Amino acid sequence: MILDSETKAVELPEDHGDEIRLWLRLLTCTTLIEGEVRGRLRERFDVTLPRFDLMAQLDKVPDGMTLSDVSKRMMVSNGNVTGLVERLVESGHLDRRTSDTDRRVQVIRLTKAGRAEFRRMAAEHxxxxxxxxxxxxxxxVxxxxxxxxxxxxxxxxxxxKRALQA
Amino acid sequence: MILDSETKAVELPEDHGDEIRLWLRLLTCTTLIEGEVRGRLRERFDVTLPRFDLMAQLDKVPDGMTLSDVSKRMMVSNGNVTGLVERLVESGHLDRRTSDTDRRVQVIRLTKAGRAEFRRMAAEHxxxxxxxxxxxxxxxVxxxxxxxxxxxxxxxxxxxKRALQA
DNA sequence: TTGCATTTGTTTAGGCTTCAAGCAATTGGC
DNA sequence: GCCAATTGCTTGAAGCCTAAACAAATGCAA
Structure with a gap:
């Protein structure tokens, strides 16, 4: 920050390069680790990372969650969760039923087999x-x-800030 | 670390919870920022993040790169790059030609329009x-x-370590 | 109660991504 | 020169992901 002749704050053109480099390094780290974890999950358990993540969310709660909850927690779109759940129900890892009190709501939870399988994977993970x-x-750390x-x-x-002005 | 009766090092079962929490936080940060950047790129320029990233790689070099180079730098699969490049050539952002010295190699570079467009986006980015x-x-920072x-x-x-034992 | 906005989840279209398999060109060892 | 291994890229199948449009259920307010 610089003060000009009238003692008014003047912004210099800032250098944003540091932040960009930081962002790229952050992204590199995450990509690297994510790739490594994905590879090991596939190798050892023939499971995808998104499925593992979804099961991890469900393992934390005994009584299941709604699809919206999962969507928010995983920070992915609604439609994405729909498909993911579909395949996990298909494979017997998840159990899904419509809420008694609100018929829009789908409650999903791990099956017994699904939970056991997840625990096995989580231990190695x-x-x-x-x-x-x-x-x-x-x-x-x-x-x-x-x-x-x-x-x-x-x-x-x-x-x-962006969400508000949109 | 504990020393037993014979003064030999003995490992206690370690707590790996801290590392897991660190990994989840790292992932959250990246996902959050990535989503934000993707949203803005779409809003302002109607471009996807992977395309932006690819163009960013090419902007750094005047004479273009091979698909393999791009694949390594972006840490994505070969097949992925093939499709990405296809669409960017289609839209006129990229120029692609076969190398003179090695007919397996495809060299891609930004077109004039592509580079101008990228610079415009990069400034806001x-x-x-x-x-x-x-x-x-x-x-x-x-x-x-x-x-x-x-x-x-x-x-x-x-x-x-994993790559070696595989 | 009716009407309207909101919430929940699904669907669709398009694109991204990986892995595995395959083809073509090149390189290196003999 | 010949053949095997390697390298560069493409293809195909499957799955992941988003944005946008939609349908159904809910809730609230006039």
Whole structure:
């Protein structure tokens, strides 16, 4: 920031290169790890990452969730969830029924077999993840958590701003 | 770490929960930002993120790249690039020709119009990104860069390890 | 109660993405 | 020179994903 002759704040043309580089590095990290996890899931369990993620959401709740809930939590579109659930019901991992109190609502939950299968996968998945992050010290992890939380907040704010003016 | 009666190192069952939470937060951040950027690219320029990314790779080099180069840099499959390039050639953004020295190789580059269009998009894109990261101080940015570099290295090492034993 | 906005989920069209298999051109070893 | 392995790219099948349009159910307000 610079003050001109009349002591008024003047913006210099800013350099946004750092943020771009940060974004690209963030994306690279995620892509790299995601690819690794996807590959291992396929190799070991012949399952896709989206299916694993969906099952992970459902494993956290005993009584199931609605499709909308899943859609929000996974940050994917409604139509996407519809298809994903379809295939998981087909394969016997999920159970689906219409809500008693609201006939628009579909409640899905893991079947017994689905839950067992997920737990099996999750146990290994956890080892992969800690292997992938194994070069980071506990302090690094804490610091990354903190900075990513801040990033998330910042991104949400920017998204909110756009959503309002649209 | 614990030392047993014979003074030999013994591992306790470790808690991998921190790494999982870190991974989920990393993924959330990326998904959030990616969605935001995709939305804006569509709104403002009616272009998809993969096309923008591909053009960004090509903008960096004056003489074009081969499909394999693009595939490696974007960390996506070969077949993916084939289709992406097809559509961008179709729309007049890209120019494609077979290499003189190796007839397997396809060299692609931005057309004049394609480059102009990309520069127009990139200018705004940069502003979006710095808006999205605007809550982070320069120090935060530096620290994130450092930790993500470390993460990238760690992930690559883990991926390497798996690739070797396969 | 009727009417209207909202919410929930499905469908459709188009595009992205991977993996696996395959073809063609090149390279390297003999 | 010949053949095997490698490299570069394409194709096909399956699945993932979005945006937009839609139908059904709900809820609220006049």
């Amino acid at each position: 956890q080892l992969w993840i800690s292997d992938i992050f194994s070069d980071l010290s506990p302090k690094d 804490r610091e990354l958590m903190r900075l990513l939380a801040k990033t998330k907040g910042s991104a949400r704010k920017a998204a909110q | 940069q502003l979006w990104i710095s808006d999205i990261f605007s809550d982070l101080s320069p120090k935060d 530096r620290e994130l860069m450092r930790l993500l570099a470390k993460t990238k290295g760690s992930a690559r090492k883990a991926a390497q």
